[in-house]
Amino acid sequence: MLKTFGRAALCSLVSAAALTAGSASAETKLKLSHYLPPVHGIQTDFVKPWTEDVSKCTGGEVTFDVYPGGTQLGNVAKQQEQVLAGVVDLAVGLSGIPRGRFPRTSIVEMPFLTRDAGAASQTLWELYPEHLSDEYKGLKVLALFAHNGGLIHTTDKKVETMDGLKGLRIRTPSPAISDMLTYLGATPQGLPPGEVYESLQKGVIDGTVFPWDPVASFGLNEVLKYHLDAGAYTVPFFFVMNQRKYDALPENVRACIDKYSGEALVSKIGDWWDKWDAVGRKQAEDAGHVISKLSPEERGRWREALKPMISAYLAKVKSSGVDNADDIYKVMQDTIAKYEQ
Incomplete structure (x- = not known):
């Protein structure tokens, strides 16, 4: 009787431990960095709501640690390389720093091409697949965008x-x-x-x-x-993710990231920048x-x-x-x- 009970109890404990381990392994924490102050609209209107939306969409399976400017991962010159190296999983960066990494994208900086953040951002995103994608190897591009006329x-x-x-x-x-x-x-x-x-x-x-x-x-x-x-x-900006990290995520998580990125995100930039500039x-x-x-x-x-x-x-x-x-x-x-x- 005792042996039977002990064996059953042991099986229950093993099963519970396996469930707990499975639950823990299903949780994913991603690091996201950018170079702007925490009070900037990039953080308050863009990054924070985006991370909350993705986390909610995954049922809490994914959460985020955000590192803004002024933190150890907030150096403007290191955003792209941190993502490529896997130091962070995602980053918002300024395309012109360091110089020369995005020559195709930089063409949007030509004088008097536009003074409208919405038009510039939509243009960058529309051109990305055919004209700009070669300079983002190793990166899952979630958005390209630009600011209002400087x-x-x-x-x-x-x-x-x-x-x-x-x-x-x-x-x-x-x-x-x-x-x-x-x-x-x-x-x-x-x-x-x-x-x-x-x-x-x-x-x-x-x-x-x-x-x-x-x-x-x-x-x-x-x-x-x-x-x-x-x-x-x-000037243009990027929002990118490490491609290997993205590919390794479960299908439902990738679907949530895609849902709140791309056109859904880029289409908001014009109104956001008008608000921030004001x-x-x-x-x-x-x-x-x-x-x-x-x-x-x-x-x-x-x-x-x-x-x-x-x-x-x-x-x-x-x-x-x-x-x-x-x-x-x-x-x-x-x-x-x-x-x-």
Whole structure:
């Protein structure tokens, strides 16, 4: 009797342990990093809701640890390589840092191509499968997107014309924007976003290019006085996952990730960026800053001055091995025009 009971109890314990182990093994925690402050809309409106949606969709089978800017995994220059190396599973990154990794995607940075985050983001996503995918090997691309047209922000000098830019040291986010600033007479200075405040405060640089939202997120209205609404450029971002990690997940988890990524995510970017930009602009207005707009005549001057820059940049992209750089630029122009109608 005792032997029978003991044997039955032992079987029950083994079965319970097996169920517990199976339950534990079914739980997956993924690491997601980005380089922006926790208060930025990328975290509050994008990353946090996305992780919550995916987790809920999987019935709690997947959870996330998020590492924003300022944490050990929040370095802007390491987002892509961390995902490829498996240090993190997913990341939101700035395509232009480090330089030269996404030459096809960078073509969206050509001056005056667009000033609308929604149109630029939809264009990048539409072009991804046929024109951009070669530069994302090893990555599961969940979204490509871009910001609203950037402004030129300065500390002590009001800028309204090309002549006003001459000699100014302006922070730049990427090679294409560096070339644009050089052709306009400024001296580009490459800096990560998190170093701009101190550089402005110390007078190391005279200004920066940004849309309005990082001006708010990085507290830059404290050290800026003048803002030129040029709408001359945008820069692209990526949201990617380690392909091997994605492939190893259960089918239901992959389905949940797919459900909340791609078109479903990219289609929200335009409205989000309008909301994020409004905060930075209001801060500047409340502080009594001078906000100028590029006149139609001056915009025409800039466009004419930047034609050689665009040709030269596309030639550099072609020399890096992208033989159809001109074709990609033309498709981007046509696709953006479609979304801007």
